[in-house]
Amino acid sequence: MTRSQTPPMIRMTGIRKAYRLHRKLFAPVEELVAVNDLSLEVAAGETVGLVGESGCGKSTAVSIMLGLLKPDRGEVEIAGRKIGALSVDERVRLIQPVFQNPNASLNPVKRIASLIGQPLHLHGGENVKAEVARMLDLVGLPARLADAYPGELSGGQRQRVAIARALILKPRVLICDEPTSALDVSVQAQIINLLLSLKSEFGLTMVFVSHNLAVVEHLADRVAVMYLGQKVEEAPTDALFDGAQHPYTKALLAATLLPDPETGMPEQLIGAAPADPFATYAGCRFAPRCREVQESCHTTEQTLRRLGASSVRCTIAGQKGRVGAAEPKPSGCS
Template identity: 45%
Template sequence: MTNAAISVDKLNVSFGDSHVVKDLSFEVRRGESYGLVGESGSGKSTVLRVLSGLNRDWSGAIAIDGAAQPKVRDKAFHRHVQMVFQDPYGSLHPKKTVDDTLAEPMAIHGIRDAEARIGKVLSDVGLPASFRFRYPHQLSGGQRQRVAIARALVLEPSILLLDEPTSALDVSIQAEVLNLLAALRQERKLTYILVSHDLAVVGHMCERLLVMQFGRAVEEMAVETLAARQPRTAYAQQLLAASAGFRRAG
C-alpha cells in the first residue's frame, strides 16, 4: 500500500517464555485513525511500545512512511512519531513545570522557536498561557492529559500513538479529551493508532480497527461494521456484547 503511514509485518514479541504478540500484520493509512482493541493482556499496548521504539526486543518488520525501522530509533524518528500514555499522573514529572515539560523535547532536538511553539501548543490543547508555570499537582487529570498531548505535539509529529489516552480520566472528562484529539487530527493532518479496551471510544475515534486476542489478530473491520454490530468472528461478537453490557450497566 503506497499511502501507508505505518506498516507492521509478522511482528513477534516475547517476554521470557511468554509470547505476547504473534505474527501480527496490519497497515495504517496516512491521516487515518486506526484502533487496536482487545481485552487486557491481548498485546495491544506492547505493539505501541514496539512502534514507539520503547520496546527493542522484537522480530518482524516495521515501516514508517515506507522506511524500514531498526530496533533502535534515531532522533529524527521521534520528531515524526510521538506517544501519549494512559496515565497522566505517571507520565508527567512531578517536579517539572508545564513549561519545563514542553521545553525539554525541543531542547533535545535543537528547536529554537520554543517560546512560540509552547504558546501555540497550549492554546491548541485548550489550556491558557498562565498554566505554563504550574506543576502537575496543580492540575486536574484532564488538564494533565492535555499537557501530555501538548508534549507529544510540540515536536510537530505526523503520527501519534495513543495508549488508552482517556481510561484514567473521569467519564465526564473523557469525551472532552477525545473530541480534542479528533479536532487535532483534522487540524494537523495526523495519523493515529489508538489502543483501547472500550469499543465506544474506538467507534468514536477510528475509521478501522483490529481486534486482538492473546497477541494475535482476530479480525480487522471498518468502524461501520462495529456500529452495525456485525463482526464476522465469534470473539469480536463476544467483545462487542460484553462492551455493550458494560456500558448499559454503567
C-alpha cells in the same frame, strides 16, 4: 486500505515478541508470546483502533510501533522507512505517544512549560518558549498554567499537557495508549474532542488503543481486535460494529455496556475460563472460551482470511451465514 504509490504511514509485518520469564520463583524459564504474527497497516491520515483485553499484547504492539521495543521477528516501517534505520532524532519527529496515565508520565517536579518544551529543547528546536505558548493554546490550556506543576492540574488538564508535549515536534503519527481511560466521562469527552480537532487540523495519523469500544467506534476508521497476542479480526469500523465475524469480537461487543436501561444485563458470549498467555495452542487460542467452538478448532491452525469486509482469524466464522461465504483464503496481510 489504499494501496497507492505512497507507502502506508505505519506498516508492521509479521511482528513477534516473546518475553522469557519465570512463572514462579525457581520455576524454569518459560516463553510468554506477547505478540505473535502481527501485521498492521495504517494509511496516512487514518485512525486505527486497537482493542482487546488486558494481556492481549496491545501495549507491547504499541511499544514496538514506537521503536521502544525491538521485535524478535518482523519489520516496522514508519512513512516507508524501517524504524531501526531511523535515528532517534528522526523517529521522534515522526511518531509520538500519549499514554494512559498523565500522573505517571509527567515528572511532578517540573513546570508545565518545561515538560511541554522538553522534546523541542532536546531535539534542538528554537523558540522553545513561543512554541510552548502556541501548544498550550492549541490544546486549550490557559497560558498562566505554564509555570504550574502537574500536581496543580486536574486529570484532564494533565492529559492535555501530555498531548501538547507529544505534538510539539510536529509528528505525523500519534499513538494513543488508553488516553482517556483514567479520566471521568465529562473530561473524556473533552479529550476526545481535542484529539478529533487536532487530527483534522494537522492530518495526523492515529493509532488509538483502548478497551472502550464506544470510544474506539467514535474515533477510528478501522479497528483491529487482538486476543492473546494475535490479531483475530480487522475491519472498517462500521463493518465491525454492524457485523462482527469473530466470536471474540462478538463477545466483546455484547459485553459493552450501553447507557440504556432497556438493554438489561449484558449477554455473555464467552466462557469464564481465563486466557492463559503461557499455554501453547495447536489450534485457535480463543477456543477454550469460545461459545461457537467446534472440535476442529482445537487442532486447526487459524490464519487470517477475508470474510466480507473483515479479515478474520477463525475457520468457522461465517459458516452459517451467507455473508461473504467465499472460500477461505489467506489474506494479504497475514
